[in-house]
Amino acid sequence: MRLYIKSAIFSAIVVLILSGILLGIRLTQVGTELTLVGAEADVLWKVFSAAALIFVYNLFRDPIERVLGLIPKPTLSAGLRDLSQRQFVQRLIWCFLIAAALIFPFLGSRSQIDLATLVLIYVMLGLGLNIVVGLAGLLDLGYVGFYAVGAYTYAMLALYFGVGFWTGLVAAGIMAAFFGFILGFPVLRLRGDYLAIVTLGFGEIIRILLNNLTDITGGPRGIGNIPKPTLFNLEFSKRASDGAQTFHEYFGIAFNSNHRVMFLYLLALVLVLITVFVINRLIRMPIGRAWEAMREDEIACRALGLNPTHIKLSAFTIGATFAGFAGSFFAARQGFISPESFTFIESAIILAIVVLGGMGSQIGVILAAIVMTVLPEMAREFNEYRMLLFGLMMVLMMIWRPQGLLPMKRPHVELKP
Incomplete structure (x- = not known):
């Protein structure tokens, strides 16, 4: 887990900076001038939640990927696969x-x-x-x-x-x-x-x-x-x-x-x-x-x-x-x-x-x-x-x-x- 601490922190900071610039700041016209206005509280919560999610995922990457690997992927049976490939079907x-x-x-x-x-x-x-x-x-x-x-x-x-x-x-x-x-x-x-x-x-x-x-x-x-x-x-x-x-x-x-x-x-x-x-x-x-x-x-x-x-x-x-x-x-x-x-x-x-x-x-x-x-x-x-x-x-x-x-x-x- 220690091997992923640096990458988790770095990824969270990058997400926080980019999301904060793209979503947390916007230009608003006041009279004849454009001014920078901060986003609402719900938008800021979304930004912090996304950064926290990225941090947790990168920190516990191996266990999460092992759990995801246990989930069975939907596949067609051999009979249905052969049937779907027939030209008539x-x-x-x-x-x-x-x-x-x-x-x-x-x-x-x-x-x-x-x-x-x-x-x-x-x-x-x-x-x-x-x-x-x-x-x-x-x-x-x-x-x-x-x-x-x-x-x-x-x-x-x-x-x-x-x-x-x-x-x-x-x-x-x-x-x-x-x-x-x-x-x-x-x-x-x-x-x-x-x-x-x-x-x-x-x-x-x-x-x-x-x-x-x-x-x-x-x-x-x-x-x-x-x-x-x-x-x-x-x-x-x-x-x-x-x-x-x-x-x-x-x-x-x-x-x-x-x-x-x-x-x-x-x-x-x-x-x-x-x-x-x-x-x-x-x-x-x-x-x-x-x-x-x-x-x-x-x-x-x-x-x-x-x-x-x-x-x-x-x-x-x-x-x-x-x-x-x-x-x-x-x-x-x-x-x-x-x-x-x-x-x-x-x-x-x-x-x-x-x-x-x-x-x-x-x-x-x-x-x-x-x-x-x-x-x-x-x-x-x-x-x-x-x-x-x-x-x-x-x-x-x-x-x-x-x-x-x-x-x-x-x-x-x-x-x-």
Whole structure:
């Protein structure tokens, strides 16, 4: 126990200092000046409790870890494990999930449907980044830049040229793919931290350009009055614009504002299902095998005659395409976008979704997107500590399950002893 006294004291002091600065002190505007104000007593008690908990854990680390090791971990029996890996059962589970997702908007409230639509946007972004990070093994910290390109492409086409949503969706995907292709060239010879720094810079360059090109993008004011998606030129508004017809008038039903929310949800669901299908097919194609080969060992990949340049460019281009689709849908759903919607924290959240779900795992990314989006909404009273809890959750995940919630299943052969 004496061996851990110094580390326990040091850890408690670090927690006390950092928590005290982050939570115990805040800036408050008094008149025209900013003044430092101490936190309330309950916040200070939380800070001291966290420091005491860290101190006790580090002091009695060995007994605590022995006790935790005695707790049985939940595992599936051999029969259930074999059954869950059968292709028929997997398809049955997917069909059940899709059916539940289709029925959900007819049973949930408006706020729940709107939250589910936001979840689907993050699912699409997570699946797109999963190609770059999870399959190709390229650390991308500027993925939000492609998201912004897609959103602004549709917004500006609709604003200046009157382009509809469906045409703008395709154009946003193409433009984001072009930017992904352009980004691929500078990072061809980079790996690891250097690659992350360059992609981070790319995301910030895009945001700063959108902020400064005020004549085109509106700058900090953003772009408003972005047209909503229509169903075969049927608008979900109370009154139709010139040359169009409303959804409720065409079907002879009463106007309901929930129809638009339900349509946006179903549209996002269709886009996610298309994304899942396309990526699932790509994984089974030679290009998907090449991504995984380069992720495991680039030198061996070159020795096998594969061209890393083409593999990296394809990963960045295809991953950026899905970000462009998600960005255009986000712009149409919100009706207003600004550079503040595409900060670095968005890239961090999307990357956390990929890591939390399991690198390369599609169902894992979907589960992680639900967790990362729904939990903050359920715990609004902890909104001030959202990023602190978010970081704590990631640290615990790296300790408890570094491979992710649902890691990717790879074909393998086990030799019996």
